[in-house]
């Protein structure tokens with residue numbers, strides 16, 4: 631029997647088989663879909679919480695949603711249920727709450743497993759792009775680190791969300807500050823160059839190859855394992871999301887490589903122009919870069 635959750639009258643009024651009034655005996659009863667226990671509306675006798683069984687028509691804020699063998703559904707107050715059908719409301723609610731909890735948990739795990747299979751297939755398509763991004767970024771990092779002063783400045787710029795600042799002399803000499811600081815350029819995605827990349831490829835590869843079996847296996851285990859199954863599914867989700875972000879950041883940075891020249895130009899201008907650095911940036915930009923001047 632399906633278990634229904636009732637939070638308000640609207641929940642049973644929305645059901646297509648619901649009938650507000652009918653006549654029945656215990657023989658007509660197929661089962662109980664739910665108990666309900668709604669807040670009392672003080673002073674109101676106009677509520678729709680009326681017992682629909684055998685002409686009772688009284689207000690019962692506590693009772694049952696019943697299903698009949700002929701398919702119709704109706705509500706019955708808990709006292710009428712005890713008198714006409716021998717139903718114990720308290721006993722029913724206790725077992726109902728527990729059965730509902732278990733059913734909800736099983737449904738959540740089944741959904742997590744189904745999603746895990748989709749995610750694993752998607753994760754499989756991320757392995758190659760992730761490998762490519764990692765190789766590119768490690769090479770870029772290795773090449774740029776040799777230009778120590780530039781690298782340190784780049785790191786500082788990354789901490790400022792990629793903003794390259796330039797100091798401009800003020801025309802107005804009477805002003806207390808002699809320079810204005812303006813944003814000369816913005817290098818998007820720069821933070822990815824300073825992040826921890828070491829486990830990217832192994833994490834997403836492991837996710838693509840092993841998670842579906844692990845999660846599915848846990849889903850067949852005892853109820854105590856359900857919680858850890860959900861936690862694993864969430865972890866898998868996280869890995870896929872992080873990998874997608876990594877690949878996105880990589881492609882953002884790759885198309886913003888030329889902006890790095892601005893760091894050299896505006897923040898290291900006393901060090902003079904480095905042709906070696908320029909060649910490195912040109913190589914990694916993979917195209918004729920537009921240098922900021």
Ligand SMILES: [Zn+2]
Nearest residue numbers: 681686707710
């Ligand atoms: Zn009644």
